[in-house]
Amino acid sequence: MTVFDTGDEALDAQDSPRTSVRLADDRELIYFDDEPGHDRSAPDRRPLPPRRPRSELRLDPVMGEWVVMAAHRQDRTHLPAQSECPLCPSADGRHSEIPAADYHVATFENRFPSLGGPPAGGRCEVVCFTSDHDSSFSLLPDRRLETVARAWTDRTAELNRRPDTEYVFVFENRGVEIGTTLHHPHGQIYAYPFVPARTARALEMARGHRAEQGSCLFCSIVAAERAAERVVARSDRFVAFVPAAARWPYEVHIYPYRHVTGLPELEPDERFELMVLYRDVLRRFDRLFDAPAPYIAHFQQAPARTDPGLAHLSIRVFTPRRAEGKLKYLAASESGAGAFISDILPEDAARRLREAR
Ligand SMILES: [Zn+2]
The missing domain is CATH 3.30.428.10 (HIT-like)
Structure with a gap:
């Protein structure tokens, strides 16, 4: 061998x-x-x-x-x-x-x-x-x-x-x-x-936070959320929560506690732990309305060249389904003005997702 x-x-x-x-x-x-x-x-x-x-x-x-x-x-x-x-x-x-x-x-x-x-x-x-x-x-x-x-x-x-x-x-x-x-x-x-555009905007906010506070914006968010009522599920090294200003009816962000800018920086056992938590969140989405949830999931990671240190790995998943048989559409305020109107309080969404296990 x-x-x-x-x-x-x-x-x-x-x-x-x-x-x-x-x-x-x-x-x-x-x-x-x-x-x-x-x-x-x-x-x-x-x-x-x-x-x-x-x-x-x-x-x-x-x-x-x-x-x-x-x-x-x-x-x-x-x-x-x-x-x-x-x-x-x-x-x-x-x-x-x-x-x-x-x-x-x-x-x-x-x-x-x-x-x-x-x-x-x-x-x-x-x-x-x-x-x-x-x-x-x-x-x-x-x-x-x-x-x-x-x-x-x-x-x-x-x-x-x-x-x-x-x-x-x-x-x-x-x-x-x-x-x-x-x-x-x-x-x-x-x-x-x-x-x-959205990633560029987030990095701009992270740059401002670092200049003012001297720390990673996302690490600060994770530290604030890990004990808050918006937590949906957690593991030893990752937490899944509904963001305080969620745009979608049911939206969950999954972050590592430690500052990691992308998947290649995770150890294989960390990667696996993240996947198990991600699968757990998806199962909760399916249980919300007792039917396979339509969803969009994506990773945020560091850009190839620009400001790699400002990024912080996350998986973000949301469903546009706000109730049985009802979808959230991007109408004039969202599409034309860029201002999301949410029908569900993030704290209520988190509670429902916690119970959907
Ligand atoms: Zn096939």
Whole structure:
């Protein structure tokens, strides 16, 4: 047996395989397996045309924010039947985006990306959490949580190293209510060629806080919230709470107590602890209305180059469902004025989520 003396990463990689292959149109696909011993070498046999993403970045001169034009996405796959699902493994002569007959976690470049191509740059990846079409993140077993976290960490670190990446955004949209076009359990990763507006604004606030108080804004928030009535759940090293000024009916932020700027800084056992708490929060969302909650979840992490020390890792998840059969819409005040009106007190939302266990 080979003994690695180069630290945890090498041991981790040895125990848990990672296989990079190329799809028929030269996109990269990476398999992350729960354990060694799986053959992921099946070739992609589809006659795919060459891919030419042509996204264009335009700067809104009024708001000073980037808008991405991705007109080539209009023809993307929309709510296909399960027999046509592009995220299920390839089997019985049917060829999906994933050539292997089975997989644990697979991440690949999106065939219909929002970003990418000259001159805009950037990259969009899809992350499939399981080969089981009818599962969801909240149903994943412990071993799979570790593998998904390892995939997210690997992608964050590698995409941050690309010269055209300014910000890596890991996220999941679930539910037709919020516009998901594929049912198969999956998330996405955008490597933006710019720091997106909300993140830039948060970093600006963090810079101000550091100048005035000499400390991390997010560490201060976590210290104030860890004993407050808005806590939903906690573990040894992480806390999940409803923010004091939550915008959405049910919104939870999960933070590490220690100052960590992104997934690559977490130890593998910390990563796992974070995933278990995240899964716990998602299960509570589903129990709120005794039905799978539509939700949006995303990671906030440090930008690739700008002010890396100002950021503080968090997972933020919210559902737009405010009551059974009722959704919160972004109407004039939210969309036009940028002022959110919330129908539910964060303290009440936290209490309901605490009870939904
Ligand atoms: Zn599927």
